[in-house]
Amino acid sequence: MSLALYRRYRPETFAEVIGQEHVTDPLQQAIRNGRVNHAYLFSGPRGCGKTTSARILARALNCERGPTPTPCGTCRSCQELARGGSGGLDVIEIDAASHGGVDDARDLRERAAFAPAGSRYKIYIVDEAHMVTPQGFNALLKVVEEPPEHLKFIFATTEPEKVIPTIRSRTHHYPFRLVPPTVLREYLATLCEREKVPVESAVLPLVVRAGAGSVRDSLSVLDQLMGGAGPDGLTLARAITLLGYTDATLLDDVIDAFAAHDGAAVFSLIDRVIEGGHDPRRFVADLLDRLRDLVILAAVPEAAGTGLIDAPSDAVERMVAQATRFGQAELSRAADLVNTGLTEMRGATAPRLQLELICARVLLPGAGDGDRDLHARLDRIERRLAGDAAVPAAPAPR
Ligand SMILES: [Zn+2]
Structure with a gap:
């Protein structure tokens, strides 16, 4: 061996x-x-x-x-x-x-x-x-x-x-401290080169995430991926299944559905998550990570260039568009709701139900906590006025 x-x-x-x-x-x-x-x-x-x-x-x-x-x-x-x-x-x-x-x-x-x-x-x-x-x-x-x-x-x-x-x-x-993602990613890339194993660009950010800043953990994840690699080397599809991450397209779809306040789409996506055998907690954790990236992109549009966001450039482009569609206030509100939901999911006996409830809360605009909900509502009204037909009118405040 x-x-x-x-x-x-x-x-x-x-x-x-x-x-x-x-x-x-x-x-x-x-x-x-x-x-x-x-x-x-x-x-x-x-x-x-x-x-x-x-x-x-x-x-x-x-x-x-x-x-x-x-x-x-x-x-x-x-x-x-x-x-x-x-x-x-x-x-x-x-x-x-x-x-x-x-x-x-x-x-x-x-x-x-x-x-x-x-x-x-x-x-x-x-x-x-x-x-x-x-x-x-x-x-x-x-x-x-x-x-x-x-x-x-x-x-x-x-x-x-x-x-x-x-x-x-x-x-x-x-x-000593955790190794920054960009440094770790470059290091992993040189190792793949030295080992002569081809690697798809989106794989290494996943490895870095799985390793959470620890060089030893990241290398052991990389080892495992290399061990199971076929002639095409490290492919994204295989890395996602092996590491149990949510497919980025699934996250893209959910975010798009949230931004459009399309409840039907959101709940049918949850069905896809469950039917696809994904762990609902994992999905919520990944969704929270994505919302975090979007919150940062909404506040700092050049974040990708400064290393605040660790993702391949085509993914960043998609995320910038999502952040704009969502609006800063709504993003921050959604991230809070998902974060609270994730904490509540620990030890929950019906994770699917929890996931559905979290999504319902995100879909419901301004469910009653003050200024930020008002901002979220204003964001939506402004976008409607700007002619974004995908945004339905917010229900009247109670
Ligand atoms: Zn010596």
Whole structure:
């Protein structure tokens, strides 16, 4: 079986880590300036490069031609710490999720006193550091407070606030963040190229969405799609079915029906959603995402060019037209209704009914909350006056 993409393309240098320049640049500069701290805290969401960067930092510190921000890659230490290398004796990775106890920390403290076996530093990478118990941290405190010259700590965690303050204050804290969609999409595109797998342009935004800003999750989705790809590579049709997304044309049709206040069309589309075997919750979540994009396009027409909207250009054109037809106030009102509906759908026993009720509320203009409904009504009246025959008269307010 082939090695997972995430492992095969795991970065070996800071330059290869994507979307974290705000962290990797100052970190490299600190190494260049010879201002290396003895303890680091890498925080941030899962799967965006904390542990990988910790390994790269270890490699940078222990390179025989270092410490250097650009490890040579050829010395013994660099080779041991390379992707697929043996790891070396002096870089010790601890997963605190399985070693949370105080005994391990005591043991670690005793072993940490010994000089490194063959490298400049002995480096402990403590993954999932928030799982270390308070007792564990207290046992570690002494070595983190007054570490021997040869000792470095890198703590990686999704929850930095759970690392006790006395430890945290001894570290240099580098917050990692989710990778922006455009950066992630370009990265995935280069991987497809390197893997020589053709990919339809609309597929990658879906992968990015499924991965929700995590490089690891996005790569595992891409892996799965590549695994099931035929000779045409990654096709949109297959990606939609595999990832369970709602077909964009279905969303287009529903939005058009809402904009035209065509109840018959809306409810027959719901029927199509259910008959097509789609999960109603998924559909509502996707509808909300679409409304979000439209709200933004209505407020910021050039949003697609600035990366606020992540969609292929033909889709953006369609959405701009939809946003105009809908009107800003109505869009925002519809998004609110769908958002509330989605929350209420959690745990609902009759999701189809819920979906129908949400749509009924969106179709009903001005169901009674103040100014915004009035704006929505005005939007519609203006569009009627402008000669848009598709807009029926709003029912009179009660
Ligand atoms: Zn080296």
